[in-house]
Amino acid sequence: MPWPPASTLLAPLAPWFEASRRDLPWRAGDLEAPHPDPYAVLVSELMLQQTQVATVIPYFKRWMDRFPTPQDLAEADEDTVHKAWEGLGYYRRARFLKAAANCIASEGWPGDLEGLAGLPGLGPYTAAAVGSIAFQWPAPALDGNAFRVLARLLLIEGDPKARAGDLRAWLAPALAAHGPSRLTQALMELGATVCAPAPACGSCPLVEGCGARLAGRTAEIPPVAKRPTPKASALWLVAMEAEGHMLLHAPAARGLLAGLWRWPALDAETIPAAGVASAASVASPAAPLVAWPGWTQIYTHRREAVSPLYLRLEARFEAAEGLCWVPAGDLSRLPLGKRDQRLRDLLATPGQALLEAPDSALLIQTLSMA
Ligand code: SF4
Structure with a gap:
């Protein structure tokens, strides 16, 4: 069955959004005009990928204070940005x-969607979101929330992303009719606040035209993709200090962890806990191993059982490739990932001597050049 025209089906979204939209710091008051600060829209869109609104808000505010314009960001060094x-x-x-x-700082904002999509890191979705919200271009931006709403509304079987092309073509006239910025944000807002995975259909402005609701199938549309079981691992996360310096991995130039400093992380299966740790049992430490309760660090595809350790040595050793001794006073200004920040924070709290500990000599040997 052909889909009803989008501008008719989605018409109730516009007044609903005007009445119920959340007051978010990157949102413009005037939904008819181009956004007064397209850079704020760009920052918010990148921050909101994979991250909840409530988490993003304080980061967004700090970011805009720190780097209020593209020029300010362009002039900042990588460590400061990370x-x-x-x-x-x-x-x-x-x-x-x-x-x-x-x-943007050197050439200005692109004048069309193709130009936006050519900026580093802006895929079709982000380019369309910035184009519609910041510049009022009628470019359909389909994020996970929008796909879920439209799949239910139009009773789409299977993965709605497979119909992305059809959905964009269907949506474009509605953007022109109701305002690109208004309708794009309204669709995202409905998916985030009402048509959530467990939908609140009683509060939905689209309830009368919703195919999944009328068919009693909101729980099964869209189908939930099965996630692979995360790979499990266990590691020692080691803060080693000597002569006022801490041992850290320097940031990689590429990959997921590029730009981030990291503590040495050693596989707990290769370096098992063995017996009672004490100053006498290790190579040359000035103090025994100190530990804190561990935690499970969850990533998209893996789970790490993290055991944080601290070891103070009398003297630095020649560190293995990729590791370097960093002045301890610099630690607070270096960008660290979430897992590694947690150990940095623990260093300010009292730990405890370990009963079952890895062999410190083996730790040192693993992290040294030898
Ligand atoms: S009626 Fe329910 S399922 Fe349909 S769009 Fe609204 S919230 Fe989603």
Whole structure:
């Protein structure tokens, strides 16, 4: 059955959004005009990928204070940028944002959707979101929330992303009719607040035309994709200090952890806990191993059982490749990922001597050049 026209089916969204939209710091008051600060829209869109609104708000505010314009961001160094992003995760977004700011600072904002999509890190979704929200271009932006709403509304079987092209073509006239910024944000807002995975259909402005609701199938549309079982591992996360310096991995140039400093993390299966740790049992430490209760660090595809340790040595040793001794006073200004921040925070709290500990000599040997 052909889909009803989008501009008719989605018409109730516009007044609903005007009445119930959340007051978010990146949102413009005037939904008819281009956004007064497209950079704020770009920052918010990148921060909101994979991250909840409530988490993003304080980061967004600090970011805009720290880097109020693309020029300010373009002039900042990588460590400063990563430090400002610290805790948000998916640090590639920070690097993309800086690279996009470099382009905008030197060449200005692109004049069309193709130009926006050519900025570093802006895929079709982000380009369309910025194009519609910041510039009022009628570019359909389909994020996970929008796909869920439209799948239910139009009773789409299977993965709605497979119909992305059809959905964009269907949606475009509605953007033109109701305002690109207004309708794009309204659709996202409905998916985030009402048509959530467990929908609140009683509060939905689209309830009368919703196919899944009329068919009693809101629980099964869209189908939930099965996630692979995360891989489990166990590791010692080691803060080693000697002569006022801490041993850290320098940031990688590429990959998921690019730009982040890291504590050495050693596989607990290769270096097992063995017996009672004491100053006498290790190579040359000035104090025994100190530990804190561990935790499970959850990533998209893996789970790590993290056991945090601290070991103070009398003298530095020649560190293995990729590791370096950093002045302990610099630790607070270096960008660290979430797991590693947690150990940095623990260093300020009292730990306890370990009963079952890895062999410190083996730790040192593993982390040294020898
Ligand atoms: S009626 Fe229910 S399922 Fe349909 S769009 Fe609204 S909240 Fe979603």
